[in-house]
Amino acid sequence: xxxxxxxxxxxxxxxxxxxxxxxxxxxxxxxxxxxxxxxxxxxxxxxxxxxxxxxxxxxxxxxxxxxxxxxxxxxxxxxxxxxxxxxxxxxxxxxxxxxxxxxxxxxxxxxxxxxxxxxxxxxxxxxxxxxxxxxxxx
Amino acid sequence: xxxxxxxxxxxxxxxxxxxxxxxxxxxxxxxxxxxxxxxxxxxxxxxxxxxxxxxxxxxxxxxxxxxxxxxxxxxxxxxxxxxxxxxxxxxxxxxxxxxxxxxxxxxxxxxxxxxxxxxxxxxxxxxxxxxxxxxxxx
DNA sequence: ACTTAAAGGAAAATAATTATCTTCTGCATA
DNA sequence: TATGCAGAAGATAATTATTTTCCTTTAAGT
Numbered sequence: 001x002x003x004x005x006x007x008x009x010x011x012x013x014x015x016x017x018x019x020x021x022x023x024x025x026x027x028x029x030x031x032x033x034x035x036x037x038x039x040x041x042x043x044x045x046x047x048x049x050x051x052x053x054x055x056x057x058x059x060x061x062x063x064x065x066x067x068x069x070x071x072x073x074x075x076x077x078x079x080x081x082x083x084x085x086x087x088x089x090x091x092x093x094x095x096x097x098x099x100x101x102x103x104x105x106x107x108x109x110x111x112x113x114x115x116x117x118x119x120x121x122x123x124x125x126x127x128x129x130x131x132x133x134x135x136x137x138x
Numbered sequence: 139x140x141x142x143x144x145x146x147x148x149x150x151x152x153x154x155x156x157x158x159x160x161x162x163x164x165x166x167x168x169x170x171x172x173x174x175x176x177x178x179x180x181x182x183x184x185x186x187x188x189x190x191x192x193x194x195x196x197x198x199x200x201x202x203x204x205x206x207x208x209x210x211x212x213x214x215x216x217x218x219x220x221x222x223x224x225x226x227x228x229x230x231x232x233x234x235x236x237x238x239x240x241x242x243x244x245x246x247x248x249x250x251x252x253x254x255x256x257x258x259x260x261x262x263x264x265x266x267x268x269x270x271x272x273x274x275x276x
Numbered sequence: 277a278c279t280t281a282a283a284g285g286a287a288a289a290t291a292a293t294t295a296t297c298t299t300c301t302g303c304a305t306a
Numbered sequence: 307t308a309t310g311c312a313g314a315a316g317a318t319a320a321t322t323a324t325t326t327t328c329c330t331t332t333a334a335g336t
Contacts, residue, residue, distance in 0.1 A: 014333060016283060034323090049285045054324065056283085070208035072260055075323095088252045101247045109239045110263050114226045118265040122210055125248050127256040152302060154314060172292085187316045192293065194314085 011065040018048060022056055023080070031069060031077040031087075031096040071096065071124055086123035092132035099125070149203040156183060160194055161218070169207060169215040169225075169234040209234065209262055224261035230270035237263070 008015050008023065018041065025032060025040045032040070038053045057078055060066040069077045071089050077096055085098045103121055111118055128136065146153050146161065156179065163178045164170060170178070176191045195216055198204040207215045209227050215234055223236045241259055249256055266274065 014282060016333070018284070045284095047285070049287095050323095051286085051325075052284055055326095058325090059283095068210070070210065072206070072208065072258070086248065088248060088254045088256070090254065091257070097252065099248055099252045101244055101251060103244070106239055106241070106244050106261075107263070110224065110226060110237055113239060114235065114237045114263075115268045116226045116228065116263065116265045117271050118226070118263045119229070120210070120264040122260075122262040122264070123244075124260040125245070125252075125254065125256045126258040126260070127254045130253045133255050152313065154302075156315075183315095185316070187318095188292095189294080189317085190315055196294090197314095 008065070011060070011063040013059060013063060013065065018045060018052055019056055019060075021045065022053070022060075026066065026078065026080050030098070031079050033075045033077050035075070037078070069096070069124075070122070072126060084121070086121075086125065088129075089124060089126045090129035090132055091126050092128055092136070095129055097129075146203070149198070149201040151197060151201060151203065156186060156190055157194055157198075159183065160191070160198075164204065164216065164218050168236070169217050171213045171215050173213070175216070207234070207262075208260070210264060222259070224259075224263065226267075227262060227264045228267035228270055229264050230266055230273070233267060235267075 005015055005020065008019060013019060021041050021044055022037060025037055029036070029040075034050075034053055034057065037057070038048070038050050041048050041053065057066060061068060061078075064081055066078050067081050069079055069087060071077060071087070073091075074089070074094065079098075082098075083100075084103075085100050086103075087096055088099050089096050101123075103123070107118060107121065110116070143153055143158065146157060151157060159179055159182055160175060163175055167174070167178075172188075172191055172195065175195070176186070176188050179186050179191065195204060199206060199216075202219055204216050205219050207217055207225060209215060209225070211229075212227070212232065217236075220236075221238075222241075223238050224241075225234055226237050227234050239261075241261070245256060245259065248254070
């Protein structure tokens, strides 16, 4: 994961072992809550402070390096900023995944109906993932 | 607002002056945070407890009478449950409004791409409301 | 290597939410 | 209409979540 170092640098964030670990956690797990991150990092840094996680996530959000994802009925998750995308959430196993869908049609309609100038969209679709669908019907 | 009484009853929520007030606040203001509600109710019930607001909102959410709306960079807002709709948020004046848009196209695409069974969608579009657009360019 | 601004860690301070307990009240029923 | 009770309100304490402070350590430029 050498890229992560470059990536952090390019966002003007000082590179520290804790920050590298946060990025690696996010890169490998995708969507994590503050508590998830803290638990994950504790294994590598037994003395890490919860405040460090908060401070870093806030700093990274500040620099738009990570983004908060607000999900119904769940605590916020964080992900590395990437190309705009929507999220699907499984209400059964709680997993969160990215989905790339075309938003042009709905965006046009929203602009048309609301007369707002839209700069950002946060789309969360909740339901059952394929695995939990079969589990349900079983 | 006589309907509100019937409405509360139909959701098996005991009718109290505080609850009527909460419903009226939500009905007239649309989207309110816990704090907004508390401040609003304080004028009518100088002794109301913040815990009462929390307990009632939770009870109402439980019964699906109200719904939480999670908005980027803001504290959660609550609204009376109504026909499914999306939200537009002005990043300048912070106002939140409902927008009714067709979700069929995007829903189909999400289902197609993710293979999830989708039961719910939470769509939030952020930008500038018409008033703030003109204010910006002025 | 040396310097310094910034990051980490521990703990305290705030904020947000929930729980507990007592008193009060909506409302079903006699 | 009177009465009993489940559930609601209010006050407060207890939890939980998040942010800030303060001091020590460290990344990174010179």
